[in-house]
Amino acid sequence: MILARRGLVALILGGAMALALPAAAQTVLRVASYPANPPWEFKDEKGNFQGFEVDIVHDIARRLGMTPQIEGYDFKALFVASASRRVDLVISSLTITNERLESQSFTQPYFQGALGLAVRADSGIGGLSDLKGKTVASIATSFPEAWIKERADQLGYAEYKSYDTLANLLTDLRNGRVDAIVNDIVGLRYAFTQTPGMKVVEEIVTGEKFAMMMPKNHPLLEKVNDAISQMKTDGTMARIYRKWFGTDPAPGSLTLTPLPVPTSAD
Secondary structure: OHHHHHHHHHHHHHHHHHHHHHHHHOOEEEEEEOOEEOOOEEEOOOOOEEOHHHHHHHHHHHHHOOEEEEEEOOHHHHHHHHHOOOOOEEEEEEEOOHHHHOOEEEOOOOEEOOEEEEEEOOOOOOOHHHOOOOEEEEEOOOHHHHHHHHOHHHHOOOEEEEEOOHHHHHHHHHOOOOOEEEEEHHHHHHHHHHOOOEEEEEEEOOOOEEEEEEEOOOOOHHHHHHHHHHHHHOOHHHHHHHHHHOOOOOOOOOOOOOOOOOOOOO
16 A cells, blocks of 8 residues: 555656646747858857847846757758747848748847848949849848849849858859849848958848747747847847947837837838
C-alpha cells in the first residue's frame, strides 16, 4: 500500500512537472533573423548577433523578463518559421505589407524605409531612367523584389534576377553579372563602406515601414508592442538609433512615435 501511494505521488509530481515545462519554455523569446543584413542584424567575428534590431530585441526581452534566443535563417525561410510558429519573433528590416498581414502579425513600425538603386561606380547608370535593356536584381521574396517586378514595363529592363543572400547579390553586381540592384538603402550604404567600387545612384521613396514580424495573433504580440512603445517614450529607441546611424531620429518620426499593432500597411 505504501509503495502504491509513493507511486501515485510520483505520477502526480511527474505530471505537474510536465505541465510546468511549457511555461518555463516561455521564458525564452525565440527570434529568427537573417544574419547578413547590416546594420540591422549581422554576426560579429565571434559569431554573436549585433545590429540595430538586435539591440531592440534584447531590450524587449528584458522588459518582458525573457531571454532572447536568436537563430539565423535564409531570408525566405523567415516567413516559414513564423507561419509555422517555430519562432516568436522575426527581425530583418521587414516591411509591413497588406499581403503579409494576411498570414502574419507585425508590431508597430519603428523606421521609415526607402529603397536604393545601386550600380558599379563605372557603369554609366545614373538612375532608374537608365535601366532600359539592363539586368537588375534583388533579394527573393523581399519588398524590393516586389517593387521591381511591379514596374517591369515602366522601367523597361531586359532581365530580372533573384538572389537568396545579399552577399551573392553584391558579388554579382561587383563582377558585372547584373547591371543594377535594388535593396534597402540603409543596408546598401552600410555595405558600400566596406566594399568600394559600387554606389547608390538614386533613393527611391516608397513609404515602407519596418517592423518586427510575429506569428498571426501571437499571444505576446501586444506585450512586445507595448515594450516598443515604452522604448520610444523613455529614450531607449533614440539611443539605439544614435548608436547605429550616428544621428538623432527626426522628431515625430516612426522611431519616436508610439503606435498600436497595425491592421494594415497604411
